[in-house]
Amino acid sequence: MTHDHDLVLRPTEAQISAALNPPPGRNGGDLVVETLAALGATTVFGLPGQHALGMFDALRRSDLRYIGLRVENNAGFAADAYGRITGEAAPLLLSTGPGALTSLAALQEAAAASAPVLAISSQIPTAGLGGGRHGYLHELPDQSASFRGVVKSVHTVRAQSQIPSAVEAAWKSALTAPHGPVWVEIPQDVLLAETPIPVVTGGDAFPEELPPRPELTAVAADLLSRSERPAIIAGGGVVRADAAGKLRQLAEAVQAPVVTTPGGKGAFPWRHPLSLRSWIEDRHTTDFLEDADVLLVVGSGLGELSSNYHTFKPRGRVIQIEADLGKLEANHPALGIHADARLALQALLETVSPREDAQAPDRVREVLARVSERIAAQELTLEQDLLASVRRALPATSPSFWDMTILAYWAWSAFDAKGSNLFHSAQGAGGLGYGFPAALGAAVADPSHPVLAVSGDGGALYSIAELATARQYDLNVTWLIVDDGGYGILREYMTDAFGQATATELSRPDYVALAESFGVPGVRTTPQALADDLAKALAAPGPSVVVLPAVLRMFAPTHLGSD
Numbered sequence: 001m002t003h004d005h006d007l008v009l010r011p012t013e014a015q016i017s018a019a020l021n022p023p024p025g026r027n028g029g030d031l032v033v034e035t036l037a038a039l040g041a042t043t044v045f046g047l048p049g050q051h052a053l054g055m056f057d058a059l060r061r062s063d064l065r066y067i068g069l070r071v072e073n074n075a076g077f078a079a080d081a082y083g084r085i086t087g088e089a090a091p092l093l094l095s096t097g098p099g100a101l102t103s104l105a106a107l108q109e110a111a112a113a114s115a116p117v118l119a120i121s122s123q124i125p126t127a128g129l130g131g132g133r134h135g136y137l138h139e140l141p142d143q144s145a146s147f148r149g150v151v152k153s154v155h156t157v158r159a160q161s162q163i164p165s166a167v168e169a170a171w172k173s174a175l176t177a178p179h180g181p182v183w184v185e186i187p188q189d190v191l192l193a194e195t196p197i198p199v200v201t202g203g204d205a206f207p208e209e210l211p212p213r214p215e216l217t218a219v220a221a222d223l224l225s226r227s228e229r230p231a232i233i234a235g236g237g238v239v240r241a242d243a244a245g246k247l248r249q250l251a252e253a254v255q256a257p258v259v260t261t262p263g264g265k266g267a268f269p270w271r272h273p274l275s276l277r278s279w280i281e282d283r284h285t286t287d288f289l290e291d292a293d294v295l296l297v298v299g300s301g302l303g304e305l306s307s308n309y310h311t312f313k314p315r316g317r318v319i320q321i322e323a324d325l326g327k328l329e330a331n332h333p334a335l336g337i338h339a340d341a342r343l344a345l346q347a348l349l350e351t352v353s354p355r356e357d358a359q360a361p362d363r364v365r366e367v368l369a370r371v372s373e374r375i376a377a378q379e380l381t382l383e384q385d386l387l388a389s390v391r392r393a394l395p396a397t398s399p400s401f402w403d404m405t406i407l408a409y410w411a412w413s414a415f416d417a418k419g420s421n422l423f424h425s426a427q428g429a430g431g432l433g434y435g436f437p438a439a440l441g442a443a444v445a446d447p448s449h450p451v452l453a454v455s456g457d458g459g460a461l462y463s464i465a466e467l468a469t470a471r472q473y474d475l476n477v478t479w480l481i482v483d484d485g486g487y488g489i490l491r492e493y494m495t496d497a498f499g500q501a502t503a504t505e506l507s508r509p510d511y512v513a514l515a516e517s518f519g520v521p522g523v524r525t526t527p528q529a530l531a532d533d534l535a536k537a538l539a540a541p542g543p544s545v546v547v548l549p550a551v552l553r554m555f556a557p558t559h560l561g562s563d
């Protein structure tokens with residue numbers, strides 16, 4: 001009797017010939033790039049370094065496209081965005097020690113946002129592994145220890161024969177729900193030594209699926225079918241799983257209003273009659289969700305930002321669908337379903353009984369009206385007008401990438417993404433410098449649409465070097481820099497808390513002149529001219545910079561008791 005797992009694909013004569021007669025001059029680095037190509041990779045990001053030169057030398061013997069950034073952390077952000085846009089594991093090639101460690105903040109963002117990044121770093125020579133103090137350049141007692149608390153999995157290679165399997169295992173790990181960054185490290189001597197190993201020609205690129213347990217989805221479907229006031233919170237897991245269509249079908253079937261988290265923006269149509277939009281940082285929305293007798297949470301751990309800073313206290317039955325086991329019931333008791341959002345929503349669609357509720361759209365309109373009244377009372381027309389100008393200028397099919405800046409915090413709640421997987425921000429880990437390098441990665445992934453990056457002047461200073469990258473590869477990214485002369489949100493936080501701000505003010509370079517020094521056209525705009533200037537920049541091919549001098553304010557928080 002033959003079982004599927006007993007079947008072995010027979011190599012072709014050409015494969016046998018290639019295996020017996022590998023081309024000369026290959027090294028361990030070739031095994032890395034050959035494995036990546038065999039798994040389906042077409043593009044790699046990174047920065048060369050002394051120990052990693054074996055990998056970079058091998059790139060010239062491959063068909064992989066290399067996009068080199070100027071700072072490892074920015075290369076990580078670019079790979080993160082490439083992974084989000086394509087759904088593929090984005091290879092990130094790094095060198096040992098300082099080069100590797102500089103990528104940590106980007107890998108933390110990828111982990112928080114479930115972006116598939118395959119980081120491959122060199123290591124000190126094999127003789128130095130094990131924690132001794134040998135004095136090698138870039139030496140750390142245990143380099144991988146710095147990454148274990150950040151990435152999904154760590155893979156250390158000690159021999160060339162381990163390279164294809166380690167890279168393949170890491171690739172699968174990155175793409176198995178929940179997606180995330182993974183770490184592979186290979187010693188310098190292993191990368192540089194000539195290899196007798198045949199050319200890598202195949203690999204299993206299919207990640208493991210994470211289906212829901214059927215007895216749990218049966219209970220969840222019954223609860224939703226019999227509910228009187230159902231509601232849905234849609235998180236980033238819906239976007240990563242490409243499950244927006246199934247979410248809409250389910251919401252319409254059970255007439256459940258839907259609010260999206262900052263990471264889940266675009267997972268549900270903004271102007272749908274059941275859309276509570278993204279006003280999850282609002283007491284009116286929080287009250288509505290607390291009143292639901294059945295609350296379905298899909299692809300969210302209900303963390304700080306998604307729970308109105310942990311003030312959200314649901315009174316009804318909670319159903320939580322989450323691919324990250326550590327997030328399941330981490331904040332609220334629930335019927336926890338450990339599963340990929342797409343597969344779980346499909347199971348619910350197959351078992352739920354439709355329900356009628358003609359009043360649901362009216363309740364949604366009432367909540368949105370209350371939110372609108374609250375914001376209108378705060379006289380924040382500048383901020384709202386700026387968001388509206390950005391929305392008018394940005395093509396509906398173009399992605400946008402937002403740094404940690406006041407306009408982005410507004411966008412989390414008030415910006416219509418126009419579609420799933422089009423709005424991305426650094427709200428997962430919350431580090432500065434994400435917007436522009438991430439937008440570069442997205443432009444590499446899909447050059448058919450212009451890409452928008454939005455930064456404050458503080459975040460922009462993390463990424464100025466990548467103007468050289470944008471120009472070198474002629475990437476179609478427009479960078480909007482809102483210049484308020486400092487760390488605007490921290491200025492606001494400190495003033496509210498202490499009566500004055502400290503360490504928040506920044507010297508203001510001429511960003512237009514700075515951009516032009518890189519050969520990137522720049523323009524200084526005003527709030528009134530922003531929509532036109534931004535639209536012109538987005539319509540022009542290649543990179544561009546639009547600078548908006550403006551001091552913005554945040555809407556008042558509701559988690560502190562204000563209404």
